Amino acid sequence: MSRDFHACATCVHFEALKLESGMSYRCSRLGFETRPDYKFNCWEPKSHIKKLIDKQGG
Numbered sequence: 001m002s003r004d005f006h007a008c009a010t011c012v013h014f015e016a017l018k019l020e021s022g023m024s025y026r027c028s029r030l031g032f033e034t035r036p037d038y039k040f041n042c043w044e045p046k047s048h049i050k051k052l053i054d055k056q057g058g
Helices: 047-055
Strands: 014-019 022-027
């Protein structure tokens, strides 16, 4: 089930920053820009995502 939620935007390391030029997304763990829909093996889901995964039996 975690594959349904696995994306940078659901990771504890994902940061969204609003800039004058638009939104900037970065991974605080890896230290570079990313996109909400990217996927990396280091993914650590946010607590509410863990609850959703557990609720769906995954």
